[in-house]
Amino acid sequence: MTSAQTHTENGAQTDGKPVAHGADNGHLHKYGMVIDLDKCTGCGACMVACMSENNVPFRDDETDKLTSITWMRVYKLTNGKPYPDNDVCYLPRPCQHCEGHAGHSPCVSVCPATATDYSTETGIVSQIYTRCFGCRYCMAACPYHARYFNWWDPVWPDGMEKYLSPNVSPRMRGVVEKCNFCFQRYQLAKDKVYVDGESTVSEEAYQTACTQACPAGAITFGDLNNPEHLVHQLAQPDDHHHGHPRNPNAFRLLERLGTNTKVYYVSSREWVRRAGDNYLPDEQTGGGGH
Template sequence: MKHEQKHYPPMRFGMAIDLDKCTGCGACMAACMAENNIPFREDESDKLVSITWMRMFELSNGKTFPDMDTCYLPRPCQHCEGHGGHSPCVSVCPATATDYSRETGIVSQIYTRCFGCRYCMGACPYHARYFNWWDPAWPDGMEKYLSPNVSVRMRGVVEKCSFCFHRYQLAKNKAYLDGDRRIPEAAYQTACSQACPAGAIVFGDLNNPEHQIHQIVKPDPEKGNNARNPRAFRLLERLGTNTKVYYLSSREWVRRAGDNYLAHEMTGQVSKPHH
């Protein structure tokens, strides 16, 4: 008897981050650093040289009490799809050290190919890439906590969030051994999504209707994967980078700020384009 083989669409892993739930605790940042062997400096307050794949930003509506409102915005790599996989960073890399995977939708970083030209850092509109100015160093004994599944990056290369790609590889191998054609949603989760105490970060396959992130975002492929959820938006969506990190908020000023509207537009004024 011949078995019927199912054909599944390519996976498109992404995140949905609910900014109305995020408390800015920083657990996602700590989990990301521990999971991915991110080096740290003695003075982590110097953000010009520190490395943080997941960075927390604080937004404000610019008003005074009692109308003041704040919002915390976690920012990982947005894993832009661009136009047909030509994301800004992939398009400018002369060493092909970064690439867009059509199998997963993840923008990878191959450290042994990178020679530190930093073109990708200039091309990234989200400032999600970091350059290693020093060889990583850990205090005595702390090297024992390093994850064996993630390579430690050397001085002179660029690094960034990988959506914990090593976890995808482990889940893919297990699914293959189990005879599954699709990776279960719970089998591949990022460190930040698991560590978030508020449940603000949801991770999964945007192309899989069974995954929670697809049900939350409701992406529309015919309209550039724009979200059909009225609470959802993407950072700098007007640039057409077609990112896979969606943010959720019921507050209008948060959604407008995420799309990089000008300051006077926040007050309701209309901006006219310059010719």
């Protein structure tokens, strides 16, 4: 079957209208991530890949982490114990793409100008840079500090602008930006599905830059709705409990707040799992979740 034929077939499905709009052929995805914290070495390759892929601006002096933009940021956690019981864990933190309750994510619901949106088609929380007027309410709403403000106009070193990705618009001063799961890659994959006449975006056709850059293979990305995707198998999200992972080693950051995120973390170490959420001293790890 040639792609042209498939086009015609697909196009004829609904009153002759092309169906390659919105969801690729009507599939409702819920893109998410599983990050294996036992594998993460804290090398920071994901952060570099992310900045490069998404034209993230940087300044001469990036030492002040409260004003520098890192869509993907690796945190260093310790168990606080002295040697020899000391243990360290690195935790990469992209935007968690909260679904909240029915798409009511902390940031989307507060944006006064509808400049950020929750897509029920992909589960991705988007940011419309040209619409954002920089009130920063979304940043106040996000407990993960995943949202960053452009305090300065972006300036790249001479010649470097030639290396910017043509698929990603750079952002201007005064607006908020954040990880969007490399949405431009989803758009390209969707275009390819259309051209190739396939039915849906396959697992390997849409992968984020950080996933591909991780040398330890700690990051897995895919459709949490699709049981064939690795993320689904690793996290085993329970749709009846707001996606709470059934994998006993998996957890989500601050799940007890009801943010209902789509980034899952896996660790065999109990103290790491406990660090993912807040617990009263007498509460069991994972006990407070949905």
